[in-house]
Amino acid sequence: MTTFEAKFAFSILSSKTQQETIEKLRALIKDSPDNKYLNYQLLSMCVIDKEHQCSTSVIDFSIENDKQNAAVWILKAQYELNNNHSKKLEEAIIEAANAALIDTYWGESYGVFDSAIEQVGVPNSLQSKMAAIGMVAALPMSPYHKLIQYCKNLKLSQAEMIESCLLLGKQLSYGKATLLENYMGYALQEHVHKRFNNTKRLDELKQEKQRLTETMNLFQDATSYLFLSNNRTSEWMLKQKEVGELEAATYIVEEAIRLSADPNFDPCKVDW
CATH class of the missing domain: 1.25.40 (Serine Threonine Protein Phosphatase 5, Tetratricopeptide repeat)
Incomplete structure (x- = not known):
């Protein structure tokens, strides 16, 4: 079957x-x-x-x-924006801004493709995991530039929409999404705060983005630990599903720090 x-x-x-x-x-x-x-x-x-x-x-x-997932409303907003349906666009942005959660299902894709590869008889290995990662990378990602531009061009009199764009930015910045979507969320927040010359919040956002970038740089260094182990690679893929790309990367960084402090850890050992 x-x-x-x-x-x-x-x-x-x-x-x-x-x-x-x-x-x-x-x-x-x-x-x-x-x-x-x-x-x-x-x-x-x-x-x-x-x-x-x-x-x-x-x-x-x-x-x-x-309906409680902001991510589907963001996609609907982009769809309505592409089709010049201004009223439906506004409704979708408001729904996204007030949704209970955000999940772009990016992490689920690792499990889906990993399982599909296993089902056709490919043995579990680093190569099969890398193949799954490559397949995920080939999935379409909807562009955010039009939506960001829409929010950027709102008039100051459109208070509800400006507030919704700000909330939407927070959803993307701090929710379970991809790193790129986290950055798009910061861009939305920054555009709103620039309109109101909120320098304090702009400085805070700048620092948050710097910490995010630092984490991802550390993650790149930690991948040498990550891909030597079947268990760590599988755990990382599961974390992508559970908490999103940034938190999964943070987990691997913390794991690498823990392992490097262990005198019994062999950094050259391959466990597949």
Whole structure:
């Protein structure tokens, strides 16, 4: 029996066009209409689709089972922005700003592709894990520049929308998302605070971004520890799913510091 993971991986990797990918994802969703991961991936494809194959009903259906997730409303906002639907755009931004959580399902993708590779008989190894990471990197990421520009151009009289853009920025900066999306969140916050000349908060955001960058630089140094061990690599991939890219990187940095302080730790040992 072909699993959901294998079907999804095949749909993404075998499709030659965006249209083909969208058609295959819609077919998968017919079999699993409540699958939040599949619906999010379809939304992502619809946002970057230049042929405008996704109707509003498709977008709304994909959001239905994940309404408390700011990430799906961000995608809807981008969709409405692309289609010049100003009222629906505003509604989507407000929904995103006030959502209970944010999850872009980026971390889930590691598990999906890792499982798909395992199911076709590839032995667990560093090579198989790196293949899964490469497949995740090939997934579409919706561009944020139009949404940031929209928030940047708001008039001071549009108080509710300015506040919603600020809250949206906080969702992205501090929620379970990718590092790139964290940075996009900071950009949104900065644009709002610049409008009101809030230098104190701008300085705080600058320091937060510096700490984020420092963590990711340390993570790059720690990858030599990470990929020597099956357990550490698997744990890192799981952390991506549970807490997002930044917190997963922080975990690996802390683990590397702990191991380097252990006199019995062999940094050259390969455990696969």
